[in-house]
Amino acid sequence: MSKSSIKTGTSSSAVTKKLVFSAVGIALAMVTSYIKVWEMPMGGSVTLLSMLFICLIGYWYGPKYGILAGAAYGILQFVVDPYMLSIPQVALDYPLAFGALGLSGFFSDRKYGLQTGYIVGVLGRFICSLLSGVIFFASYTPDGMNPWAYSALYQGSYLGAEAVITLVILTLPPVTKALKHVKVQTVIQ
Numbered sequence: 134m135s136k137s138s139i140k141t142g143t144s145s146s147a148v149t150k151k152l153v154f155s156a157v158g159i160a161l162a163m164v165t166s167y168i169k170v171w172e173m174p175m176g177g178s179v180t181l182l183s184m185l186f187i188c189l190i191g192y193w194y195g196p197k198y199g200i201l202a203g204a205a206y207g208i209l210q211f212v213v214d215p216y217m218l219s220i221p222q223v224a225l226d227y228p229l230a231f232g233a234l235g236l237s238g239f240f241s242d243r244k245y246g247l248q249t250g251y252i253v254g255v256l257g258r259f260i261c262s263l264l265s266g267v268i269f270f271a272s273y274t275p276d277g278m279n280p281w282a283y284s285a286l287y288q289g290s291y292l293g294a295e296a297v298i299t300l301v302i303l304t305l306p307p308v309t310k311a312l313k314h315v316k317v318q319t320v321i322q
Contacts, residue, residue, distance in 0.1 A: 154194075154319050155190050159206050162184070163206070163209060165183040166210070168183075173291050177287070179291050187202055187235065188235075190235065190238075191235040191254065192240070192247050192250050193241070196235055196236060199236070200238075203233065203234040207230060208227060208228055210227055226265050233258045234254035236250065236254045237250025239253070248300060251303070258292060263284050266287060
């Protein structure tokens, strides 16, 4: 047992298990991000539950793991499909926006914690995307429209649609049962 695991009260096998499940979650998020239900003309899309897999990491292991996994996923998204105007724009659109999905970890001990955490995570990503839209992409705002309103409508359309679809899917009994089963497997003993 390492000195750091003694201090934190976790074994190296527990940390390894968290890292493995986190890596699987990131991989599933990457794969499902390519299954696009709807794609926006200037970036953003409704995918097959890709944000859920990052939120699950936060929900299972807490916000630290969730935010780190989300930031890692954001960096992977940038590496695979980069769009860069400046370093602050990249930071806001990728590691910060996707890292916000890990905020789901703050709700792991609550009734309907996954659903609540998912909503908060998506709202965190929405805020990052909203700010990016206003700060870096305001020139795309149609004439006569407020950049804040345009960015909110643009970002909200695809993020909101995916959030609603995911929340509906999470209410399905087979999905609820499967997630409970997987959560038992993720518990560190």
